Amino acid sequence: xxxxxxxxxxxxxxxxxxxxxxxxxxxxxxxxxxxxxxxxxxxxxxxxxxxxxxxxxxxxxxxxxxxxxxxxxxxxxxxxxxxxxxxxxxxxxxxxxxxxxxxxxxxxxxxxxxxxxxxxxxxxxxxxxxxxx
Amino acid sequence: xxxxxxxxxxxxxxxxxxxxxxxxxxxxxxxxxxxxxxxxxxxxxxxxxxxxxxxxxxxxxxxxxxxxxxxxxxxxxxxxxxxxxxxxxxxxxxxxxxxxxxxxxxxxxxxxxxxxxxxxxxxxxxxxxxxxxxxxxxxxxxxxxxxxxxxxxxxxxxxxxxxxxxxxxxxxxxxxxxxxxxxxxxxxxxxxxxxxxxxxxxxxxxxxxxxxxxxxxxxxxxxxxxxxxxxxxxxxxxxxxxxxxxxxxxxxxxxxxxxxxxxxxxxxxxxxxxxxxxxxxxxxxxxxxxxxxxxxxxxxxxxxxxxxxxxxxxxxxxxxxxxxxxxxxxxxxxxxxxxxxxxxxxxxxx
Numbered sequence: 001x002x003x004x005x006x007x008x009x010x011x012x013x014x015x016x017x018x019x020x021x022x023x024x025x026x027x028x029x030x031x032x033x034x035x036x037x038x039x040x041x042x043x044x045x046x047x048x049x050x051x052x053x054x055x056x057x058x059x060x061x062x063x064x065x066x067x068x069x070x071x072x073x074x075x076x077x078x079x080x081x082x083x084x085x086x087x088x089x090x091x092x093x094x095x096x097x098x099x100x101x102x103x104x105x106x107x108x109x110x111x112x113x114x115x116x117x118x119x120x121x122x123x124x125x126x127x128x129x130x131x132x133x
Numbered sequence: 134x135x136x137x138x139x140x141x142x143x144x145x146x147x148x149x150x151x152x153x154x155x156x157x158x159x160x161x162x163x164x165x166x167x168x169x170x171x172x173x174x175x176x177x178x179x180x181x182x183x184x185x186x187x188x189x190x191x192x193x194x195x196x197x198x199x200x201x202x203x204x205x206x207x208x209x210x211x212x213x214x215x216x217x218x219x220x221x222x223x224x225x226x227x228x229x230x231x232x233x234x235x236x237x238x239x240x241x242x243x244x245x246x247x248x249x250x251x252x253x254x255x256x257x258x259x260x261x262x263x264x265x266x267x268x269x270x271x272x273x274x275x276x277x278x279x280x281x282x283x284x285x286x287x288x289x290x291x292x293x294x295x296x297x298x299x300x301x302x303x304x305x306x307x308x309x310x311x312x313x314x315x316x317x318x319x320x321x322x323x324x325x326x327x328x329x330x331x332x333x334x335x336x337x338x339x340x341x342x343x344x345x346x347x348x349x350x351x352x353x354x355x356x357x358x359x360x361x362x363x364x365x366x367x368x369x370x371x372x373x374x375x376x377x378x379x380x381x382x383x384x385x386x387x388x389x390x391x392x393x394x395x396x397x398x399x400x401x402x403x404x405x406x407x408x409x410x411x412x413x414x415x416x417x418x419x420x421x422x423x424x425x426x427x428x429x430x431x432x433x434x435x436x437x438x439x440x441x442x443x444x445x446x447x448x449x450x451x452x453x454x455x456x457x458x459x460x461x462x463x464x465x466x467x468x469x470x471x472x473x474x475x476x477x478x479x480x481x482x483x
Binding site for chain 1: 327328329330331333334336337341459460462463466467469470472473476477479480483
């Protein structure tokens with residue numbers, strides 16, 4: 001186990017450095033790219049904070065849609081490979097027309113709204129999220 | 134095309150001046166190009182500003198500010214700008230506010246890629262300024278009717294106009310919407326590195342709602358705030374014609390309403406400026422066809438589906454090692470923004 005600061009805390013320090021000390025000293029394209037870099041670092045920090053909960057939630061919802069009550073694999077790489085496989089199966093069933101109508105479609109849409117919301121919680125800088133509403 | 138073609142602006146100006154003199158029917162030494170410099174923005178096309186000095190004057194002026202638009206050199210497969218040039222001229226003749234385009238050059242010996250030259254038009258194109266700055270408050274009142282009138286004028290240009298020869302079109306008998314849906318779906322399948330169930334569901338939703346309209350018109354292809362120059366008094370010029378095609382005119386209106394082009398002003402679907410109803414009423418008032426709101430909704434959803442492809446494509450350029458850009462890398466995660474909107478549209482109209 002590593003000592004503190006944690007990975008998230010270190011990333012937040014890099015984000016703060018870029019925002020507070022690099023961005024104000026630059027102009028034009030490099031300034032824009034420094035801002036992008038700060039956003040990316042913050043995005044990775046949000047992903048680390050939320051990944052376990054998001055992946056578990058997605059696993060369980062996919063299980064309900066695909067008719068499986070298996071627990072998610074413990075190990076991260078295995079879990080991600082298994083999530084990709086479940087999403088591939090879901091995509092195939094959608095392309096085969098199984099979600100064109102009916103109660104499964106409503107369940108699927110609720111799942112997609114939830115999953116996309118989780119992805120945006122990671123991808124979208126909080127201030128931009130507020131701007132839209 | 135090799136990087137050797139990336140000449141200095143001075144070297145470009147020296148090759149450009151005699152070519153422009155020939156276009157104007159003047160002696161080579163009587164035309165000079167000053168201050169040639171590249172303007173920011175535009176990765177698919179380069180835009181350059183220059184001042185032309187003509188001894189003896191051209192249309193009564195010794196000096197004249199022009200804009201040059203060309204394919205970036207070194208990409209390979211450079212297109213022919215002459216189609217875009219002719220379309221801009223046809224739009225000008227039809228009364229669409231566009232910069233007056235003067236000359237096109239397909240001879241790669243002059244600047245290395247195809248280009249054309251047009252009048253410089255002053256104005257602001259940056260959406261966030263146009264949508265928020267106080268100085269454009271008056272112009273904002275007119276933007277929806279003006280955009281609707283520009284669209285109506287573009288869509289009224291007869292597709293048989295000789296200047297439109299060579300403009301891409303869906304094959305005869307095929308539905309432009311179906312062709313576009315297939316193109317975007319193929320692109321997503323070819324470039325997405327992971328499954329996107331939301332996009333698969335959206336594809337089926339779109340396929341079930343393909344508009345049956347048979348009307349074909351000149352379509353601008355990138356009709357949105359950001360590609361129109363405005364000043365405080367209103368619209369000055371429609372720009373960026375490189376995606377024009379013969380297709381379903383409602384595509385332009387749907388693209389304008391696509392969520393990504395509201396720039397955060399989500400409550401105002403028509404470009405972050407007004408309602409869909411205002412847009413359709415203004416389009417009708419300007420001589421455009423009556424548009425069924427469901428037809429508009431199809432192209433608006435199609436817009437988000439296309440935006441998803443754009444984000445997937447940009448991250449693909451990074452992931453395949455083509456361009457090591459942090460910005461391109463970060464855009465892949467924005468695919469979820471387009472998915473969110475598509476899911477919302479599907480829940481609204483299941």
